Amino acid sequence: MLRHAFVSFLLTATGVAAQNSTTSYDYVVVGSGPGGAPLAANLARAGHSVLLLEAGDDQANNPNISQIANFNPAASDETTRWDFWTKHSDDPERELKYEHMVWRQKDGSFYTGLDPPAGAEQLGIWYPRTGTLGGCAMHNGGVCSLPSDDDWNDIAKLTGDKSWKAENMRKHFVKLEKNEYLEPGAPGHGFDGWVSTILAGTDWATEDVDVTTIMKKIVNATGGDPSQLPELAKKDVNAPDPNRDQDTGVNGMAIHATSQGLRSGTNSYLKATLADAAKYPLTIQLESLATKILFSKGTAEPKAIGVEYLKGKSLYSGDPRYKASAKGPVGQVFAKKEVIIAGGAFNSPQILKLSGIGPAAELKKFNIPVVKDLPGVGENLADNYEGYVLGLADKPLTGLSMTSVSVFLKTPTAPKHRNIHAWCGPLSFEGFWPGFPHEYGPTEWECPFVHMNPRSQAGYVHLKSADPRDTPDINLKFFETGEDKDLTEMLDAVKTFRKAFQSVTAPIGPFDELHPCPGKNQDCSDAAIKETLKLQAHSHHATSTCAIGAADDEMAVLDSEFRVRGVKNLRVVDASAFPKVPGAFPVCPTFMISEKASEVILAAAKA
Structure with missing residues (x-):
């Protein structure tokens, strides 16, 4: 040997x-x-x-890594993180308009923003990955939301391999899942697998607190019944419902963590x-x-x-x-x-x-x-676009211990199924940069969202050298194709959430909007919102x-x-x-293809 x-x-x-x-x-x-x-x-x-x-x-x-609630410090933890410096386009001037562009100052520290000090070196747009046992599942937000059936069926059509069809891929999810939020035996779920899944806390939904008042406005803006908020907050986001991919409004948020909050x-x-x-x-x-x-x-x-x-x-x-x-x-x-x-x-x-x-x-x-x-x-580097509506309430919010819920939208130009996955709560998430996020205190409220199935995937990962220690050259090439359609769908999402924000009355409102239209009771044109979305879109779900x-x-x-x-x-x-x-979050779909690959490889070993 x-x-x-x-x-x-x-x-x-x-x-x-x-x-x-x-x-x-x-x-x-x-x-x-x-x-x-x-x-x-x-x-x-x-x-x-x-x-x-x-x-x-x-x-x-x-604890930054092991506790799912610590996903913000996890991404910044020097003991695990790998820093990739990316581009969003081939246009240097457009890149410099990104509000969270990162620079290396002469003293070695980072500067993030639009006005770097003299002598600072432009690094790029920070895209943190992990170098630790468990990979990026050890620093993500933990959202376990399955993609649409079409995402699986399209692979089956593309390759002619029927084992990729959605009903077959669901079997892999059932095998890997250890569901901790449904009654054992619930269809479409597993209860003996290696990934525990929980539902983000929902007790707040029955309380008389500010965050519940705001969330009811979001339910209303997305076509739901505000009186049903407690039930909607517990709604199974991964239910094997034949209409699931068309379902919009508030759902529960499933997380790949244990009931003790551990990854x-x-x-x-x-x-x-x-x-x-x-x-x-x-x-x-x-x-x-x-x-x-x-x-x-x-x-x-x-x-x-x-x-x-x-x-x-x-x-x-x-x-x-x-x-x-x-x-x-x-x-x-x-x-x-x-x-x-x-x-x-x-x-x-x-x-x-x-x-x-x-x-x-x-x-x-x-x-x-x-x-x-x-x-x-x-080649073919793909990524979801992410945007957000962020504002500050007129008073400190009560009920801040709540966690986010999932909110799905199907905008008017969506080609097949729901195309926006948002999560709303007392938080601030504006993308990634060293030391993120900005903390705005007890008045902050945000609806960040993922635009699913973007039309462009023209990005690339190229070598900088033959040295395996070098990071590669990464250009996501956002909006290379389908720009207007994708931005229109993101604009529609922004309008929905701005409507919800603006419907919140005193003493909680009016909100002082920070993004995309700064100011109280401010309005801005569709063109201005689209431009903001294009320049400030971010991402964290690279594939392909x-x-x-x-x-x-x-x-x-x-x-x-x-x-x-x-x-x-x-x-x-x-x-x-x-x-x-x-879908919106690739981690659980990647768990699923790992199960599928295991099955394929073991079958080949027996052949």
Whole structure:
């Protein structure tokens, strides 16, 4: 058996560091996020030896990470975060109009805003990801809302693979879910899975407090009956209702967390699997930055046989603790069956390209030998647009302990089904920048919203160099196509929520609106709101950079079983695989495709 030339340290069932001499496993999985973690655990639970490589460490005992309510500090926590600096367009002047543009000052600190000090270096638009065991499921808001049935059925039509149809994908959700807010046996839900789901608190809905008064105005503005608010706040957002995708108004908000408020999913499932090491042969190797995929030599078709990595702490330049002088020793691990990449929408295309899989011209630019020319790798970057209506009440609000509810809209020009997923409450969320959010105190009220199924997905993830420690060049290219239609739909959402705000009377109102039309009792033109939305839209749900596609689509990277086209024993299982963003929040859909991939891979292993 092959052995390391150096000692590596692994996470074991007891959590104690142990020496490892094994470098050959049935499967090697790169990345422990919503795609990689469940897949690694499932393969190990089926009896296969699995090595899971994670570039970060384990922060499960860090309350910023473990407690779902701390998602704001989680995104800013230096022990877990990776900083990506992105663009929204190719227009430098448009970029400089983004209110939360980030700059590096001469003293090394960040400046965020429109008037940077002299000598500051423009970094870009902050897009935080995570480098920790569990991936981005350890810093997100935890919203577990399933996409429309069409989002699954479209993949089935695209590929001709009926297993992607919505009724089949629901089975994967039932398998993974451990529902804690419905009576056991409720249809369309699971109660024995590895992801606990809870409903955001609803006790406030029956109380005589300001936030309830405001929420009733939102119910009214969205076509509901305000007297039904207590029932609406508990409404199952993931019910298998045939009319679900057309249903609008207030719903409950499902969260992937336990009733104790702890994050549930990636990290917790891995730990549960490690707890029975004798039965489940899972090995987790932390602080191991994958640098390239290894291929067999002398075969007609490329065949993945392993992964090369750097061993050490904070070796990726996105880590705020990164030091360019740090050099990690090189290690290699080998897969007897398959290599599975699950680094997410930014890092999966990066590692494929560093390994020689991607657009040939780009690879040759950096002197990377071409293993497989796949022009779609790193292209088709998609993301939802996010906007918001934010204002300050005329007095401090009572009932501030409430949590958000989901609010769905179907705007007049929506092509098929509801297209806006909002959440309203006493909060301020205006996008991401170091140190976010702005806190406006006990008078703040906001309805942030996600515009689902945007018409444009022209973004890209390109290499900056052949150095695997460099972050890539990321341009989301917002509104590249379908600009007016998407902005019109977002405008309609803004109008609905502004109507609700403006209907709140004294002593709570009138609201002093901060966005998009600053001032009390202010109005502004449709054109002005659209311009604000275009310039200030933000996002946090990147997908599709290694997209599944039709057999005759040259831009497709994967087939319907997650296999990289033209390469043996190599798959990609994460949000980069979606042909488009699934619904409003991709985390639970990514859990679902991880379950699907597990089923596909285990079936292949038996064949």
